Amino acid sequence: GAGVSQSPSNKVTEKGKDVELRCDPISGHTALYWYRQSLGQGLEFLIYFQGNSAPDKSGLPSDRFSAERTGGSVSTLTIQRTQQEDSAVYLCASSSRGQGSSPLHFGNGTRLTVT
Amino acid sequence: QKEVEQNSGPLSVPEGAIASLNCTYSDRGSQSFFWYRQYSGKSPELIMFIYSNGDKEDGRFTAQLNKASQYVSLLIRDSQPSDSATYLCAVNPSGTYKYIFGTGTRLKVLA
Secondary structure, rough: OOOOEEEEOOOEEEEOOEEEEEEEOOOOEEEEEEEOOOOOEEEEHHHHHHHHEEOOOOOOOOEEEEEEEEOOOEEEEEEEEOHHHHOEEEEEEOOOOOOOOOOOOOOEEEEEEOO | OOOOOOOOOOOOEEEEOOOEEEEEOOOOOOOOEEEEEEEOOOOEEEEEOOOOOOOEEOEEEEEEOOOOOOEEEEEEOOOOOHOEEEEEEEEEEEEEOOOEOOOOEEEEEEE
């Protein structure tokens, strides 16, 4: 596609429910990143994929968070048993090489609200 | 010391002036540097990237890199109210896959 596509754009869920956030990167981009941005805060790194592998999961806040990527393309971030502190904008980004020398291109994000 | 530091602002400049946004970083081996613009409620949008010491110009934007001083800046000439946004500096340390973001500088261009 022309850009990074994320869905849904908004998600309201009740505390304790599971949610799945989807990211479709730019075609041909091998590297995919998930970030989280809370209101008025900076970007918090969650996880990095190179192809289907996740060499760095160090940013995932707890074992309630998991992510996968299939076919070297679409990625899904899953949050189990959501908590109110999970409320944030979840941003997906992709880059062509994933070696840090090529720019990240961001999707429009998923705004998650846990009530 | 934070890995990437930016003044949070707000930086207020009058319309038509030059806005100067600054960023310092701690990893001396960093190789790639990026500037993103983020409007309120929107996702970051790439403005420029720079790899070599010196200046790189693109329209009204100029990125300046000084690796010896571990300093990268973004100049916006002829600032417009539509430039009002938060500007994020991102650094790639030592050729890794990581992108370290600063917390951003909020720019306000006054009409």
